[in-house]
Amino acid sequence: MHRFLLFLISASSWASFGTSKIIHSISDLQCSEYDFIIIGGGTAGSVLANRLSENPHNKVLVLEAGINNAGIQDVQVPFLGVTLPETSVDWNFTTTPQVGLNNRSIELARGFVLGGSSSINFMAWNRGSQDYWNSFVTATKNQMWSFTALEKYYRRTSTLVPPADGRDTTGDVDPTAYGNGPVQVSIPGFMTEIDNRVTESGKILGGRFSFIEDLNKGKTLGFAYAASSIGNGTRSSAATAYLEPILKRKNIDVLISTRVARVTGHAASKGITHIDTVEILQNPGDIPHQIKASKEVLLSAGVMGTPHILTLSGIGPKKVLKNLGINVVVAAEDVGANFADHPLVANYFSVNSNHTWDPVLRDPSLFAADLSEWVNSKQGLFVDTAGNTYGFMKLPHGFADPSTGPRSANTEIIFVNGFAPFGATIPPTTGSYLSMLTAVVSPTSRGTVTTVSRDPFAPPKIDLNIFTTDFDISAMVQVMKDARTLISASPWDGYIIGPFGELANATTDDQLATFARNNAVTVNHPVGTARISPDNARYGVVDSHLKVKGTSGLRVIDASVLPQIPECHPQALVYTIAERAADLIKADHGLL
Numbered sequence: 001m002h003r004f005l006l007f008l009i010s011a012s013s014w015a016s017f018g019t020s021k022i023i024h025s026i027s028d029l030q031c032s033e034y035d036f037i038i039i040g041g042g043t044a045g046s047v048l049a050n051r052l053s054e055n056p057h058n059k060v061l062v063l064e065a066g067i068n069n070a071g072i073q074d075v076q077v078p079f080l081g082v083t084l085p086e087t088s089v090d091w092n093f094t095t096t097p098q099v100g101l102n103n104r105s106i107e108l109a110r111g112f113v114l115g116g117s118s119s120i121n122f123m124a125w126n127r128g129s130q131d132y133w134n135s136f137v138t139a140t141k142n143q144m145w146s147f148t149a150l151e152k153y154y155r156r157t158s159t160l161v162p163p164a165d166g167r168d169t170t171g172d173v174d175p176t177a178y179g180n181g182p183v184q185v186s187i188p189g190f191m192t193e194i195d196n197r198v199t200e201s202g203k204i205l206g207g208r209f210s211f212i213e214d215l216n217k218g219k220t221l222g223f224a225y226a227a228s229s230i231g232n233g234t235r236s237s238a239a240t241a242y243l244e245p246i247l248k249r250k251n252i253d254v255l256i257s258t259r260v261a262r263v264t265g266h267a268a269s270k271g272i273t274h275i276d277t278v279e280i281l282q283n284p285g286d287i288p289h290q291i292k293a294s295k296e297v298l299l300s301a302g303v304m305g306t307p308h309i310l311t312l313s314g315i316g317p318k319k320v321l322k323n324l325g326i327n328v329v330v331a332a333e334d335v336g337a338n339f340a341d342h343p344l345v346a347n348y349f350s351v352n353s354n355h356t357w358d359p360v361l362r363d364p365s366l367f368a369a370d371l372s373e374w375v376n377s378k379q380g381l382f383v384d385t386a387g388n389t390y391g392f393m394k395l396p397h398g399f400a401d402p403s404t405g406p407r408s409a410n411t412e413i414i415f416v417n418g419f420a421p422f423g424a425t426i427p428p429t430t431g432s433y434l435s436m437l438t439a440v441v442s443p444t445s446r447g448t449v450t451t452v453s454r455d456p457f458a459p460p461k462i463d464l465n466i467f468t469t470d471f472d473i474s475a476m477v478q479v480m481k482d483a484r485t486l487i488s489a490s491p492w493d494g495y496i497i498g499p500f501g502e503l504a505n506a507t508t509d510d511q512l513a514t515f516a517r518n519n520a521v522t523v524n525h526p527v528g529t530a531r532i533s534p535d536n537a538r539y540g541v542v543d544s545h546l547k548v549k550g551t552s553g554l555r556v557i558d559a560s561v562l563p564q565i566p567e568c569h570p571q572a573l574v575y576t577i578a579e580r581a582a583d584l585i586k587a588d589h590g591l592l
Contacts, residue, residue, distance in 0.1 A: 021247035022068050022114075023255045026282060026289050031253070033292040034061040036585075037278050039260050039309065040300035041066075042116015043571060044558045046238035047157075047578035048298055048585075050182075050245075053252040055591055061291065062243075062254040063280060065305070066091075066112035069119050069239045077374055078230050079382040082420070084120040085109035085524075093304055093462055100445070100467025102517050104424075108341070108462065109524045110302055114256065115239030117302070118571055121524065122385050123228040123235060125185045126568035127154055127177070127576075130218040131405025139563035141534040142544035144580070147218060153579040155179025157572065164189025164233035164383035172225045174214035182241035183575065184231025188388040190381050192417040193355045194434060198223060198389040201489035208393045209486055215392065219407040220568045223391030226414075229571065233374065233383030238575070255280075259456045261288040262313040263297050268552055273329050275313075275554035284457045295589055299548075299556045300578075303526040304449055306560040307336035308460045310530065310541070311451035315548060324454055330550035334541050336460070338528035339447040340565040342412070343466055343476060345520045346422040347436040347483050348500040356432040357381055357418040387414040391486075392441065392568065395478055400471055403442040408567040411479035412439040412523075413486070423519040425501050433500060436483040439523050440476050441567040444469040449529050467517060476520070477512045525570050530560035545584050546577075557581045 023029060036052050038045045041064035053060045067088065074080045075089065086092060091110040097103040111117040129147075136145030143149060160178035163169065163186045173187045188195065202211035202223035212222025229236045246252060261279040268274040275297050279288035299306050310316055314329030316336065321328050360366045360381065373380035392409035395401065403410055416435035421427050447465035452458065467473050487496050498504060506515040530548075533540020540563075542548055546555045559574050566573055586592045 021252065021254055023253055024257060026255065026258065026280060029253065029255065031059065031061070033294055034059045035293070035295045036060045036298060037291060037293040038062045038298045038300060039278065040064065040116065040302060040305065040558065041114045041239070041243065041254060041256070042111055042300060042302060042558070043118040043238045043574045044578035045298070045300035046115060046242040047575060048300065048557060048582055049252060049254070050242040051579070051582035052585065053246055053249050056249070056251050058251060058591070060252045062252070063258050063260060063278070064114055064254065064256045065259050066114065066256065068256055069114040069237065070244070072113070075113070075119050075237070076234050077371070077382050078123060078228070078233070078235055078385050081120065081122050081235070082386055089113040089120055091304065093459060096461060096463045098464060098466050100465070100473070100517060101520060106521050108522065108526065110304060114243060114254070115237035117524070118229065118237040119235070119239055121571060122387070123230055124569035125158065125216070125227040125229050125572050126220060126570070127216040128566050128568055128573050129220040129405065129407040131403070131408045132566050135404040135564060136532070140532055140544035145544070150576055150580060154572070154576045155181065156579045157181040157575040158183040158185045158229070161186050161231045163187050164378055165191070171213060173227065174217060177214045177216040182245070183229050184236040184241070185227050186230050187225040187227055189233060189383045190379070192388055193353065194415055194417050195225070195388045197491040197495070198391070198415050199225070200491040201486050202391065204489050204491070205486065208396070208482070209391070215568070220392050220409055221394060221407060223389065226385070226388055226390050228385055230384070233378035258282050260301070260309050261456045263299070263309065263554060264313060265553065272550060272552050274552045281456070284455065293553065296585060297554050298585070299554065300558045302558055303339070303529050303560045304460060304462065306556055306558055307449050307529040308451050310335050310548070312454065312456060315551070316451070320450060324451065326454065330548070332541055332549065334531055334539055336449040336451070336529050337446070338531045339449050339464065339526065340443060340445070340528050341464055341466070341526045342439045342441050342523040342565070343443060343472065343520050344422065344437055344439045344523045345476060345480065345516045346420060346425065347438055347480055347503055348419060348425065349434045349436070349487065350497040350500050351432050351434045351495055352497055353432045353495065356434070358432055361418065361427070362429065386418070386420055387416045387437070390414040393479065393482060395475060399475065399478070402444050402471065403567050404564060408442065410440065410442045410475055410567070411482070412441050413437065413479065413483050414439070423521050425519065428500070434496070436487070438476065438479040438483055440472055440479065443472045443565065445472050464522070466522070467520065473513050473516065476516045477509050480512050480516070523569070525565065527559045527562040527565050527570060530556045531563045532561045533563070546581055555581065555585070
């Protein structure tokens, strides 16, 4: 994908500029002690920074490994989200060779920038089903994680705003499913010729393909217009919504381009280690600089970064710590385990149309014109992500159902009005295409993230273990067949020419499975590497209040705590968890 889209990156601005409260060097820090130190200025970390600095008596420090988000046009333009993986705003993680992918390695995109992955993702906004949130209650034995109990925290995260084109959206989205928070959310603002075909097909086919007005009302099943974190045709990220508006506060510092070597502390009562120190550095070989936290250290470094930092700090599996020569602070076998992501396969079809956006990706002058329209008026193709419509489905009767309940999905289809370059298929230089991105959203395969070096700059070993269960590959084959069923509905008459490339030869289940193994990537929805569990359970990494077991003064607040992968796009869930966590922290320190 990156090679094909290089000209898009060079065509738009890639300049970054500073903001007054953004600190670039450790030597410029004015304090050696803060009340709260937040490791990670991403989705969750930005929420925590905002909410904890509301009280002017709290001194807050945010530590971000990546760069500043300000002024990076490709981050701001929704359509250009596809250009961001494998660039300077991406951690550029790569998996080990995957047996389930015929020993292919694949890239996993994670935000290396303020706002984290909310600054580089494809912006889909899914609240999660009632069943998913209620599974948190089962996982934690604590009712505060139920769908109902989290209602007010979800509504603190976002506000529904009009789409860029300002059209009447009655029947396409339900305003009651949103709140009054800082993240701006809208449905598509530049309609394409396939959008109505998708929704009408759902209405005609019904059943598993049914159209639903809004997926954010507690049931994540049906085909709908995509709600996305976009306002005024521009990406609304954790950085722009939560972090940038508070940089004027005198009690918050944001230090970028900084790695955490480890967190440490001292022995407390009953075998508990109290964490109150963060060791940081900015270049390999630097002597770590220590900063103290008088109240708490909050680890929001992400699904790869959080287990990596925990392990470097002596909190992790005994065998891994022994191999690295790190003293065991807390033996936690689940650190880095339970790793899951949504497998994705791009299905391409040639279409009878002159209105796809394929020419824009081939002709720099057309691209420049669309970018100019976005810059000057925030209108046109670039105000949306690549996919305006999508659908979540249960598998047919006869399949196992590992989802969290009857209101949660097993599979997903995303519809793209052009050739979306995901996976190994080389983009064609001529023709018009429909891309149907099929995904398994309740996968049963689980992998690991393992620290392999004491060097904080060395990446962990990432083994996704993708397609290693019969369910996962069977579910992918079924959703690929479902995609063909949907485009056989009457709204597509005369539009579809036929499957493109290797897909044209995949007519049996076995051939579809082979196609999937040869072409699958992921939707970049990793979760689970520091999972939550009941307070007294020996398994898990954090308790129901997100405190790292065996410690005090240390919590994990990011997607790594999720006990099961959500059957949807997870960013809104992470925002909600961070809002809930902020109140837990305030309550513990008498700040509510």
